[in-house]
Amino acid sequence: MKRENVVALAHALTGVAVMIISFYVKTDFLVSIDILKPLGFTIFVLGMVLLTFSVASLRKAFLGNVEPVTGQLVTSGPYKLIRHPVYLGMVISIFGLALGMKSLWGMISAIVIFVPLGMYRAKLEEKALAAAFGDEWHQYIRRTFFMFPPVY
Numbered sequence: 001m002k003r004e005n006v007v008a009l010a011h012a013l014t015g016v017a018v019m020i021i022s023f024y025v026k027t028d029f030l031v032s033i034d035i036l037k038p039l040g041f042t043i044f045v046l047g048m049v050l051l052t053f054s055v056a057s058l059r060k061a062f063l064g065n066v067e068p069v070t071g072q073l074v075t076s077g078p079y080k081l082i083r084h085p086v087y088l089g090m091v092i093s094i095f096g097l098a099l100g101m102k103s104l105w106g107m108i109s110a111i112v113i114f115v116p117l118g119m120y121r122a123k124l125e126e127k128a129l130a131a132a133f134g135d136e137w138h139q140y141i142r143r144t145f146f147m148f149p150p151v152y
Contacts, residue, residue: 007117010117011121014113014114015090017113018094018109019097021098022101022103022105025106026103027104038100039100040097040098040100043093043099046092046096047090047093047095048093049089051093052089053085054078054085057076057078058079059074073129080144081144082144082145082146082149083147084118084122085147088147088148090118091114091147094110095107122146
């Protein structure tokens with residue numbers, strides 16, 4: 001199995017692990033649960049909206065793993081500002097879920113495992129996109145954020 005596929009699988013599995021931790025390992029926050037549940041689930045929904053909008057913008061290009069599967073670089077929709085909005089949507093959703101489930105361990109596991117794997121996967125994609133699109137890619141990265149604005 002190629003390294004890119006292993007990274008993609010590990011990223012997906014850590015996302016599932018963070019969700020399971022968030023559901024089953026609760027923590028007492030100093031803030032009332034009455035505030036956390038609606039706030040967390042609102043954040044979760046906003047992340048899912050970004051993720052869905054990003055996937056819709058990619059269309060067929062979403063079907064690839066790390067290597068581009070179309071001959072066109074997607075720079076519209078959320079890709080106009082952020083190079084990896086799918087991953088950003090996933091991160092926002094995972095954090096919202098952990099917050100809504102009142103799971104400090106869910107948030108910690110997302111920070112320690114899920115986010116770094118997603119960033120590593122995104123870097124692998126960027127290497128493949130640079131090879132496929134050359135100068136067009138390099139111009140694109142100069143005007144967009146990596147994943148978390150204002151991080152280029």
